[in-house]
Amino acid sequence: MQQKDIKRLTMLLLFAPFALWILLLILLPHIGMVILSLREKVAPRVYEFGFGNYIDFAMEPIYWNTLLRTGSMALLVTALALLIGFPIAYYIAKVAGFRTRGALFLLCLIPLWVSDLIRAFGWILLLRETGVISTFLQWSGAIDGPIEFLYNDATVVVGLVYTVILFMIVPLVSTLDGMDNSMIEAGYNLGGNGFTVLRRIIVPYAMPGIVSGCIVVFMLTAGSYLTPILLGGKNSSWFTEQIYDQFITRFNWESGAAFGFLLLAFTSLVIWLGLKLSGQTLANTVAKS
Amino acid sequence: MRLNPTVAALLAATMLTGAGSAQAETLRLLTWGSYAPEELVQKFEKEYPDIDVEVTFSNNEEMIAKLRATGGAGFDLAQPSHDRIYAAQLEYDIYKPMDLSKIDTSVMEPSLLEGVKANTTIEGEVYSVPHQWGTSGLMANKEMAPDFKGWGDLCDPKYKGKTSMRLKRTILLGTAFAMGEDPFAAYADLDKYQEILDKVADKLIECKGNIKAYWKGGDDLSAMMLSGEIVASETWDSTAYKLFGQNENIVFVPPETGALAWIDTFTLPRKGKADDAAYKWINFVLRPENVTIMSSSTGSMASVKGAKDLLPPEKKVAVSAAFTDADISNLKFFANIPPGVEDMEGKTLEKIKAATGG
């Protein structure tokens, strides 16, 4: 009996930090946000309970357009990151030798040692009208006058893909790494060509990694702030910027909280749809990669 | 007002780690990037060995947000602009009144002192005194845009793709003045103000095609201006002065309708714990020799008598190149923002940003 009690106490103690973390740092702040988002400001220092902030969002096309825009751009970034990241991950996991693999992984990691801000400035230096690429193209005679590569949506997408691609590569490498090479060989042996093997064997096998990579990348992209702000052009509004403005510039915490929640709900919805479409479960993807 | 908030935060972090342990009294300063130069902080700590100075760099909006989150705790001295005190105090109760007897107000420029006092008096209590002041206006490269003189010129097709602005309230106000309105007067009648804002929004949406990009901080503005990618822009005067030091063709242009002037203040957060140290700091930076150090860091003028003479020499040239006496008397000081205006302006800015054009 006593033995059992001690065991139970140990379990409790082991579990406590996790429970506290979830409770204090995740649940409580979110509950606070929900309550905040349901307050309507009627006069200075006077608030009423209501859904006014959410109604405001629904009534103002600018807000939900920005949310949809952010969502679709994030999906595009996710798709590109997958398209570019998959071959890289495949090379690292299956083709590269043992030593090269470490080096390649390290190469992928290096950009993470630099802050978001510095990376964005790096892109600015490269892409601006008087920047490296434009100057080089002029020097080589490929173009006549300077070209501005900065301040448009394409730049934002490129910058975001660069920032998040590592989070696609890591889970992909880890699932592909767990794949027995003979599975691929069996795919060829049984008569499949390269495309069939990729489509019927490698991709289905890597699905948990693909899905978890996509979830992380989508969440990071939809929630990113610096890159779209710094690289974006005159029309590129981003939903996080909207939230920041509500909280900071307009002192409207109530509506900022509502926006934050809407972003969370929206991204969760997209991910749920993605899981449904790919036939994966969250537990499955998280456990496998 | 002059530094990208993230850069400021990075700097602040390095400064904080540099600060010693706090067995002595600590003065926690919430201020603008460059408003607490290391040289001055060290000098202050030498003079008052029992006071440690901790600096957090921020901007108007973040200062208010930080203080609002804690109900005015966590800092001992803040420096919001003069137009951002009245409404914030009414709405969130984050400041406490000042004891003017503890400040050497005699050295201050009386017009600025009286102006700030008028702006920040609530129920007979004064909440702020002036520190640095400066203007928002235009800058132009004289070689490429010699006759640039008003807010409206930003939208002149002559400079298509060669101008920039920051998509914040300053440009709304400037454009309103350029269209012959007086937005500050309209603060009293918010319906009228909304009308003005709508007109301004139409104008700025139409103007979007003329703008190369909206700048976000002093750094990207400087880069665009120095590289010649743009020839004119809305700007803070201090940024323009800095660029003047690197290229004498780049000058600050007070718009013909008047540059918009702001005064950054000294204000005490409601739950500050080191008021005495705060007063010591205020009096310390008002001393003439310290004013020069401060101004060379901020690039702005102090609110003390004879401030122009106390500027470091290279800034003095830049200011003289920019302002005539007529310009000075034409300054439009930001009026107190009444509750609700931030929301109206915010929506207008969103509308402009979301509009497709250019």
Add this chain to the structure above:
Amino acid sequence: MTPNPTFDLECNNIAKSFGKVRAVNDVSFTIPSGSFFSILGPSGCGKTTLMRMIAGFEEPTGGDIKIKGKSVLGTPPNKRNVKMVFQHLALFPMMNVYENIAYGLRCSGHDKDEIKRKVHDVLERIALPDVADREIHQLSGGQKQRIAIARCMVLDPDVLLLDEPLGALDLKLREAMKIELKLLQHQFNTTFIYITHDQSEALVMSDHVAVMNKGDFEQIGTPQELYHRPNTAFVAGFVGDSNRWTGRVKSGDATGGMAETDQGLPIKFTANGQSQISEGETVDIFVRPEFIRTLRGADRQSPVEPHETSIDGVVDSLLFNGANSRVLVRGSTGQLIEADVTLTGSGDLTPGEDVRLAWSSEQATCFARHEAS
């Protein structure tokens, strides 16, 4: 070679080097249609490389591979009618049994009904008609084994390669699968090439076995030939159990003679068919335990035949294993010798007992030591 090929697979002087390492060294062999052929060798002998060359995953650096009389050099693996059962089976975990088997048929463009018919056909033949809708992880080890074979056989291959597929099974199942594999091979009447390092698997199932060592084939033959008439010391040592001595020839002619082991034990031997053994040469002598008679009690004193070698010793220990029980005897020269004995349960040998071991010189196979090895 006959113009009408009766060989499913021919390899001519096939070789493979990885950098400076020569994994397969000019190996030649032919496999008649419908036979069960094993390649037996220790790990690292090059048997897997050989198999991968046949499957097309490696290009040989020399020689030629012909399947049904046609060279397949340069043919990619998916175009060769050679299927392979992988060591860990490599069933596709994200597909169910039906999909696994249908995969190859889909690749070759069969229509839906035909695929369905063929898959169910093959499942019938491997006696697992009801597992089509199961997931792979729901199958037992033996079932997986059979599905892996069915997945290949449904494509009607010319040659089926099996890469130690029994290695992962437990002993009991392994024994059962040996028999099953043999039966399946008969049933499909397809040429099986079976790679293994387990000599008992090779001996039980195969029509022919090739013993491979260090990239070379040491000997190809039926299991009986390999066991009873090994060509080399390696084969003698690798196939079946043996007592092994090293010694020097004291006297003898081409067919046999007398050698003295390093421990000083004189042994009469027969030279293996192909080698000449002369006096003074260093030799390896192999005697299988089942050919050693164990004499006890009074029998110990009875004289042995002139061609027999005998040695006195003390029983060190008994290794009881039913019909395969053995006795370990420490000889007068100090060496341990294994001999098969029949243990009846009463009046058996006991450790410490004095015994005499005897065997015929015909069973003492002798190989000259090559100086190189």
